[in-house]
Amino acid sequence: MIGVDWGTSSQRAFRLGADGTVLERREAACGILHVAEGRFDVALRAIAGDWIVAGETQVLLSGMIGSRQGWVEAPYLPCPAGPDDLAAALVRVPFEGATVLLVPGLTDADDADTPEVMRGEETQLAGLPSLLEEDALACLPGSHSKWARLADGRITAFRTYLSGEAFSALRDGTILGRMMTDGPTVAAAFDRGVARSAEPGHLLHHLFGVRSLGLMHRLAEADSASYLSGLLIGHEVHAALPTGRLVHLVGAGPLCALYARAIASCGGNAVIEDSEAACRGLARIGRAVAWA
Amino acid sequence: MIGVDWGTSSQRAFRLGADGTVLERREAACGILHVAEGRFDVALRAIAGDWIVAGETQVLLSGMIGSRQGWVEAPYLPCPAGPDDLAAALVRVPFEGATVLLVPGLTDADDADTPEVMRGEETQLAGLPSLLEEDALACLPGSHSKWARLADGRITAFRTYLSGEAFSALRDGTILGRMMTDGPTVAAAFDRGVARSAEPGHLLHHLFGVRSLGLMHRLAEADSASYLSGLLIGHEVHAALPTGRLVHLVGAGPLCALYARAIASCGGNAVIEDSEAACRGLARIGRAVAWA
Secondary structure (H helix, E strand, O other): OEEEEEOOOOEEEEEEOOOOOEEEEEEEOOOHHHOHHHOHHHHHHHHHHHHHHOOOOEEEEEOHHHOOOOOOOOOOEEOOEOHHHHHOOOEEEOOOOOEEEEOOOEEEEOOOOOEEEEOOHHHHHHOOHHHHOOOEEEEEOOOOEEEEEEEOOEEEEEEEEOHHHHHHHHHHHOHHHHHOOOOOOOHHHHHHHHHHHOOOOOHHHHHHHHHHHHHOOOOOHHHHHHHHHHHHHHHHHHHHOOOOOEEEEOOOHHHHHHHHHHHHHOOOEEEEOOOOHHHHHHHHHHHOOOOO | OEEEEEOOOOEEEEEEOOOOOEEEEEEEOOOHHHOHHHOHHHHHHHHHHHHHHOOOOEEEEEOHHHOOOOOOOOOOEEOOEOHHHHHHOOEEEOOOOOEEEEOOOEEEEOOOOOEEEEOOHHHHHHOOHHHHOOOEEEEEOOOOEEEEEEEOOEEEEEEEEOHHHHHHHHHHHOHHHHHOOOOOOOHHHHHHHHHHHOOOOOHHHHHHHHHHHHHOOOOOHHHHHHHHHHHHHHHHHHHHOOOOOEEEEOOOHHHHHHHHHHHHHOOOEEEEOOOOHHHHHHHHHHHOOOOO
């Protein structure tokens, strides 16, 4: 089968063997925002047309391609839900020469009945070995970080934190950014931001400290962005992490490494899962599909 | 005397009588960022040159004009400090034909020894009648909101919250803004954001709710910016307001009115002070100056 992890800004396609082995892989900057005039069929043929012609006629798509701005909207499935539930709720899109199915996203609600949504992350979680544990905790860091509870083969609940997007907006759109230089994350400054997140005071107060420490020459310009990153991720981890828990981190390596630092500093333990989660999830859901 | 409240983006000049009465007032968009080549002397003559020629040779400047990016840097004075302390620490700038003095800003440190700074707000507070109370609480809402404790004629401590600047950055730089329309604040939506701030969950989680409520058609686009504003101000007020306290609000009328709503909703009481705080503070400090 063919699996495509198709997000807002990029597209990753996998040709998968019957056992889920990756036979071939491709990547394109052809996210749903870059597809002209809604011609998603053209974009799919561009990345995987030759595989389809060669006989791979089972195609599974996950991510924002199933959103309102995507090919066809695949309605959210409520939690708890696992790979088999997702496989039973796939949405078929019209396409000549192959069976093309969309993985739906998931919904949940927080304690105050405010809705939660994920789209794409459910597929990454579907391939995670710890999904089968009795009670596991996974974190998918990113623009909109997701913290998910997993139990007995299903995603039972999840919460979202806007940390990644808040970081970019605060760096690019406030006076804090004027004291920042570009460059890789400085580990010591990141740790200092995480430590600050544990101190008394609200995030909105701590944010001003990024400015005032700089003014007083107590935070170097080269450290300032890393400190802000640690501050935001620290706040997120303190809010999301039950004491002493093990967290399965799923996502890009460098960002997962920063989350692992923050989690350790907040008294938890982190395991970084391999970066093939989306591909393994697509294979896992694909195995549960009645393709006929 | 002449008092000038000279900030980053604008300049407000007052000709004051001996008793502090405003005899004349002028306003210009000539903030320190708009003064070419550091010619602050030219900018001062542009707004108040005729008053100086007419014999007003005592000039007091407050605000960012005393910062590192201003005319001359007036070092911060540590808290506690009041109008008489400020008057004793003025910094003179070279100027032909008048005595021109800069009001210094104030510093403090929070419980974790992170520095606090204000510049301009100390002058607004210096003119506040409640400065003379035994223990008063004032809030100056804005890009960097200040919450100050006042006692026996001095500012004893203060804390800053980045709420205003965070609002602009989140509206303009994240996906939240895409679901927002321009327009005046919608009171009911603002109140709903304030109420949300009291619910369980961290601000970074609540921020994602702005998006998810919109996606689920439970928050209208016309309400979304007001809801975000209420959410941020609500978080600030919950963090800064001791239970049941009276808060003296100093600043622009519409913003103070929103803070008053949030403070009431969080169990406090608010009094909106008249909007002449800067002018009255300049007069109060000016009276304590040995101009000779």
